Amino acid sequence: MHPLPTWLSRSAAAALALLIGAGGEAAAQSRVKFELWHGLSGDLGERVGDVCKRFNETQAEFEIACISQGSYDEAVQNSIAAFRAKKQPTIVQVFDAGTADLMLSGAFYPAGKLMADNGFTVDWGRYFPGVANYYATSKGELLSFPFNSSTALFYWNRDAFAKVGRSAAPTTWEEVEAISRDLKKAGYACPFAFEYDTWQLMEQFSAIHGQPIATRGNGYEGLDAELVFNKTRFADYVKFLKKGYDEGIFSIKVKATGATIGEAFGAGDCQMTQMSVASHGTIGKIAKPGMNWDVAMLPLFAGTKRTNSLVGGASLWALAGKSKDEYRGAAAFFNFIALPQSEEYWSTVTGYIPVTKPGFAFMKAKGFYDKPPYKGREIALESLTASEVTPVSRGVRLGGFLLIRKETQDALQAIFANSMSVEAGLNQAVERGNAILRRFEKTYAGKQLP
Amino acid sequence: MEHHAQFRTRWLVALLLAPQVLLVFTFFYWPAGAALFWAFTLEQPWGGGNAFVGFDNFTSLFADSFYWASVGRTIVFALASSCLAMGMALVLALFCDRQLRGYAYYRTALIWPYAVAAPAAAVAFRYVFAPEAGVFAGLNAMYPGLWNPAMSGTDAMIMIIIAYSWKFISYNFIFFLAGLQAIPRSLIEAAAMDGSGVLRRMRDIQLPLLTPTVFFLLVINITDSFVDSFGIIDITTEGGPAKATNLMVYKIYFDGFKGLDYSGAAAQSIVLMVLVMALTFVQFRYVERKIHYK
Incomplete structure (x- = not known):
């Protein structure tokens, strides 16, 4: 038998290699x-x-x-x-x-x-x-x-509520205040806990009370929106929280104090708080064994009609x-x-x-x-889905919003540390927040939000 | 006349320098150049375009009283942390140099903190200083409201100064110890024979001979405290409460990376760079004169 000419066997091998190579690649590419x-x-x-x-x-x-x-x-x-x-x-x-x-x-x-x-x-x-x-x-x-x-929910401890003769979640902030006072008298050190996170404190509160955070439909309608939360019921809310904090019935729980609101609620140290529903699973896992707790919609100020939350x-x-x-x-x-x-x-x-x-x-x-x-x-x-979506409850569309949240948190920290009054603090947050909005508007000069 | 060894060909010089120049260019001049460009424009983060605005970014920065407060706090932080880190390290090094019992072990142990990543150290310090859960909770139980870095800006500042210095003590310690061990033993022994005590020898011989090390560390400590503190701040205080620990470098990080204000952050980094350069210049111009290397 004649051996194949060298050139032929070589090119055959090369062709084979090409085919295999291509085939291998095709297999790898079969899934995009x-x-x-x-x-x-x-x-x-x-x-x-x-x-x-x-x-x-x-x-x-x-x-x-x-x-x-x-x-x-x-x-x-x-x-x-x-x-x-x-x-x-x-x-x-x-x-x-x-x-x-x-x-x-x-x-x-x-x-x-x-x-x-x-x-x-x-x-x-x-x-x-x-x-x-x-x-x-x-x-x-x-x-x-x-x-x-x-979205944010109100978390409450059934066991603690039973001690003060209650079995239902509060629906108004006035009730939260009264229950907190009762719990304090019953020996609970931290009836209601909150933190500076503006998502719960300002954004959710404003939405469910039908209060705007900024003009132009919370920024949806244009980049020239201006913050207004220093003049809405949010200002009353901050005063309300400050009063409770000064009285000792409301507490601030953040990482720097040693426990977040979730950890403090789960450990049974704090009896009420407001957090995301996304924490529902976590609380289920970290809650003290045998602790009875439940969730409810965020409370409103008495006499307010509920708008949908964000x-x-x-x-x-x-x-x-x-x-x-x-x-x-x-x-x-x-x-x-x-x-x-x-x-x-x-x-x-x-x-x-x-x-x-x-x-x-x-x-x-x-x-x-x-x-x-x-x-x-x-x-x-x-x-x-508590109501039809309104121009102030569909969302917040503001440029540099993370910076605005930070300015607001800074102001709240100053307010609760007694270095600023509620009015001065919120005015400062709005003024500095507006400067951020104007800077954002200038960065996108000539552009429109879709 | 002095003779210098010289390369005959310039291209060889260029070739040997090239890797270093390339590195410095890629990792320093290029980013610094980009920052300089952004500082004079308004840059859209997703790269949609930018507009030249001249000195607007700087004027709005300098018109903001909160920015000046941040500059002030940065300087306080730099001085306090440098003094603390260098002072503690010097004391430890002096005693280590005297070869007290067990010095070999604690010489090694003192170097470890420098190997701990800043965020890890910060998590530990956040726990140590937490007013309701940490070591300080006991202190607060005795004197309610004494310590609370979540509410008091001063407490928060003290906390980040200690956390930052803790790490830098190790670094300074190595240099001080090396400096002390470079001092000829004969000098110290001669002084001892002349009847001078331990403190006297430290004051008259060791410290004066250590001044080049002190100067070097001062430059390094101050420069680093301007740019290296944000890991600790991000984990412990996030610049709060109420901006009390919002140092220049943390503000740059927050505005640029979180707030997506690239141009504002670029202008701030130019200011920080100029400030660090100016401080280094002052140190070399005025402090170095007082130092004797021989």
Whole structure:
């Protein structure tokens, strides 16, 4: 037998190698890979990883990699740095305070267009208006997908309440004051605890009382909005808290004092507080064994009509500048997380609430909310849907909002440390906050919020 | 006439210098240049555009009384933490140099804190100083309201100065000990034979001969305290309460990274850079004159 001429065997080997190589590559490319960067860490971060794993298991075509950036603001910072270096992820989770910058940047692929371009029809009416409006434009168009959503609730200790002859949660702040006084007399050192976080203290309070935080529909209508919270009922609320604090019936619990409000409530040291429904699961885990506690809607000042509370959390944005295939994957992922089963899974493993009406109905029908540890979380949806969404309860859309929150916290710290009066403190926060807004307006001169 | 060894060809010089120049350019001049550019513009964070605004960023900064308060606090922090870190380290080094019993162990132990990451140290100090849960809770039980860094700006400032200095004591200690051990034993022994006591020898021989080390550490300590404190502040106080610990470097971090005000943060870093350069200049110009190296 003649051996093959050398040149022929060589080229045959080369052709074979090419074929195998190409085949290997094709196998690797069979699943389109894309990234999602998020700001949740620890247990919640792992739960996001689980959601992504569930998506990958249903998929032959796409593979999502979900990468935690540590915190909400780091997720935004890192995505900005990556975007500027053209190495951005396909999807990024952006929290409320990062929304205005992104909306004005044009650095994203609008959610509605993304879905339509990839053959999905989205019924936006499925979303709870209280949730959707927080992330939508002033015209109601959603530019991103609501993902992890929460709202603030009132947490109270049934055991302590029983000691002072009560079995129901307070519905007014006047009641909170009276109960606190009774609890104090009964020997409880910390009847009601609060912290400086403006999300609960100012934003939720203002929404449920129908009070604006800023003009121009809390900033939705234009970049020329001005802060007004020094002249609303929020000022009365701060005075109310200050009075209780001075009397010793309200306490401040922050990391620097040794325990946060959640830790203090869970340990049974403080008997009432207000926090996100997302903490519902955590309290269930850290609560002293045998402690009976419950949640209710946030109290109102007597004689006020309840408006819906604000949603907290973050939404998922598709960033500009990625390939068609990656966008197809992103659309498939957005479609997947909006399925009722996905919402049930997400709400089960975290304390977050479903964001669509069918998702909520599905879970309710299955009896999800009937027994512990999930019982009570449906109150968050009651609170979010307590009224039609008004121009002051759809959300807050202000530039540099993280800086404004910080100025407000600084002022509150000065007020509770007695170095400023309530009026002077809030005036200062508003004045400095307005300077931040004007600077933001100048940075985006000539641009309009969509 | 003195003879210097010289390379014959310039390109060889350039070649040997190139890696260093490249590093310095990439990690210092380039970012500093970008900061300088941003400081004179209003930069949109997502890169959508920027507008030239001249000195606006600086004028609005200098018109803000809170900014000047932050500068003042930064200087207080720098002086207090440098004095504390250097003073403590010097005392420890002097005693270590006297080779008291067990000095070999504590010489090693004293170096460890420098290896602890600032945020880790900060978490520990936050616990130690927590008024209701930490070591200080006992003190507050005896004297209610004595210590509360969550409400009192002074307490918060003391807390970050101690937490920051704790870490820097180790660094200073190594240098002081090395400096002390470089002093010829014969000098100290001669003084001892002349009848001078321990304190007298420290004052007349060791400290004067240590001045070059003291000067070096002073420059390093002050420079570092201006730029290196934000890890500790972020974990313990976040600049509060009511801006009491909002030092210049923390404000830059917060405004730039959290607040996405890139231009404002860039202008502030230029101010900080100029301030550190000016302080270093003053130290070399006026303090160094009083130092004898030989």
